Amino acid sequence: MTHPDDLLSALLDGELTPAERRVVAAHLDGCGECRTELADLSMARTALRGLPRLELPEALLAAPITAEIETADDTVVPLRSRRRFGWAVGAAAALALAVGLVVTGDGPAPAADLDTLAEQHTARVVVDPGFVTIRMTVDE
Amino acid sequence: MRRSLTVAFVAAALTLTGSAAAFADEPVESLIRSTEEADFHGNGVVLTIWGSETAAAVFSVTRSRGMSMVSTGDRMVAAGGGMLARFDGESWYGTGVVEAAPWEVSDRYALTEDGATRRLDRDALSVTVLEDGVARVRITLDAATSVPLRTDVFDGAGRIFRAAFLTEMAGAEGFTDATPMPDDVMPPMDDPRKMTTAVSPDRLPGSAAGYWRANAYDAPNDGVHAFYTDGLFTFSVFEWNRTATPAAFERASEVRIAGHDYRRIVEPSRIWLQWHAPDHTYVLVGDLPPDHLARILPALPEPGDRAMLVRLWRSLFG
Numbered sequence: 001m002t003h004p005d006d007l008l009s010a011l012l013d014g015e016l017t018p019a020e021r022r023v024v025a026a027h028l029d030g031c032g033e034c035r036t037e038l039a040d041l042s043m044a045r046t047a048l049r050g051l052p053r054l055e056l057p058e059a060l061l062a063a064p065i066t067a068e069i070e071t072a073d074d075t076v077v078p079l080r081s082r083r084r085f086g087w088a089v090g091a092a093a094a095l096a097l098a099v100g101l102v103v104t105g106d107g108p109a110p111a112a113d114l115d116t117l118a119e120q121h122t123a124r125v126v127v128d129p130g131f132v133t134i135r136m137t138v139d140e
Numbered sequence: 141m142r143r144s145l146t147v148a149f150v151a152a153a154l155t156l157t158g159s160a161a162a163f164a165d166e167p168v169e170s171l172i173r174s175t176e177e178a179d180f181h182g183n184g185v186v187l188t189i190w191g192s193e194t195a196a197a198v199f200s201v202t203r204s205r206g207m208s209m210v211s212t213g214d215r216m217v218a219a220g221g222g223m224l225a226r227f228d229g230e231s232w233y234g235t236g237v238v239e240a241a242p243w244e245v246s247d248r249y250a251l252t253e254d255g256a257t258r259r260l261d262r263d264a265l266s267v268t269v270l271e272d273g274v275a276r277v278r279i280t281l282d283a284a285t286s287v288p289l290r291t292d293v294f295d296g297a298g299r300i301f302r303a304a305f306l307t308e309m310a311g312a313e314g315f316t317d318a319t320p321m322p323d324d325v326m327p328p329m330d331d332p333r334k335m336t337t338a339v340s341p342d343r344l345p346g347s348a349a350g351y352w353r354a355n356a357y358d359a360p361n362d363g364v365h366a367f368y369t370d371g372l373f374t375f376s377v378f379e380w381n382r383t384a385t386p387a388a389f390e391r392a393s394e395v396r397i398a399g400h401d402y403r404r405i406v407e408p409s410r411i412w413l414q415w416h417a418p419d420h421t422y423v424l425v426g427d428l429p430p431d432h433l434a435r436i437l438p439a440l441p442e443p444g445d446r447a448m449l450v451r452l453w454r455s456l457f458g
Binding site: 016025028038113114115116117118119120121122123124125126127128129130131132133134135 | 169172173175176182184185186187189194196198201203208210217219220221222223224226228233235236237240243277279288291293300302303304305306335355357359360365367369371374376378386388405409410412423425426427
């Protein structure tokens with residue numbers, strides 16, 4: 001049996017064509033080895049996403065930028081060409097602000113936390129009978 | 141003790157309302173009920189394929205005495221009749237449903253038996269749930285216990301939209317001391333969040349393309365939560381009377397459905413959509429297939445024209 005090793009990763013990335021997806025899904029149905037590999041891949045990605053985001057050291061960040069500035073073309077672009085449209089930008093901003101205030105109504109966005117919404121949805125779902133294997137999996 | 145506390149809460153909290161089930165003798169309902177009766181433990185994979193997006197997860201599930209425990213990595217959910225507890229790796233959060241309409245299955249579904257088969261070295265039976273005569277869900281059931289060993293959900297074109305495979309399964313006789321049991325996992329929760337009934341949401345329809353609004357609850361941040369079902373699939377619509385993009389959708393892909401653009405997130409066992417109508421924000425989450433989604437969205441508030449202002453701005457000023 002030929003295993004679609006390369007396609008499993010592409011499946012998770014959503015890079016397969018519909019025809020390829022059908023082939024992989026059909027193969028997964030009958031191949032425990034590939035289902036295990038798909039599961040491992042999925043878990044590895046989850047673990048990677050959970051790693052903390054690191055900030056670059058300032059020295060590392062500053063050096064290339066300094067070099068870029070030193071080698072950059074020092075031609076000065078006159079601001080006047082942009083300022084000709086300044087009144088239009090200001091007017092449009094005022095218009096957008098006014099319209100935005102009307103559209104957005106009574107203030108800032110609700111901070112919808114998807115975990116809370118998922119919990120509320122699932123709590124109601126599991127009141128009724130259903131197929132436990134497809135309706136209650138913990139999602140990432 | 142912990143289990144008795146949980147069961148007591150559920151018994152006290154779950155108050156059924158409305159009329160009796162209209163389809164109590166239908167075979168689809170009987171099938172679904174029979175899959176819930178067996179106690180078992182298993183490991184499996186679930187994946188959802190929607191257009192260009194795919195999401196997959198490996199999970200472990202234990203079903204025991206009417207309660208379920210599902211885990212993926214360090215996240216766990218334990219649930220039983222109206223009570224849900226979620227562990228996020230650090231803490232448990234509980235949610236209890238105070239009122240729920242009786243469960244019914246739409247009469248558009250019927251059952252056909254495909255025949256005997258083998259799966260996981262066990263005798264099994266393949267059955268198909270037909271929707272208006274077309275295959276919608278195919279299930280391979282363990283012949284001895286009715287545990288769903290494999291479940292395929294098809295989209296309107298007959299393609300697999302969601303699939304769940306158990307890769308290992310043991311019945312209750314195979315439980316060991318190490319088997320994670322939901323009533324052991326379900327923690328004592330002094331103050332679970334209770335989902336209480338909201339006033340009827342006037343902008344959300346009572347029914348849409350074969351689904352009916354079974355309940356409406358208060359939602360976080362002064363929103364409304366409408367829960368829809370057709371007895372087989374479910375979705376919830378959350379509505380807030382403000383216009384904004386929830387943070388989780390800011391980097392979500394866009395999808396065009398029934399002539400409108402929505403932001404979507406695909407997860408292994410559910411899908412999310414988000415959109416704005418003037419002065420309102422909507423989030424939909426559910427397990428329904430895409431062709432059902434395309435049919436119910438026109439019945440919900442349409443995406444508004446705030447994006448037009450953004451396009452206008454960009455066309456004028458780049």
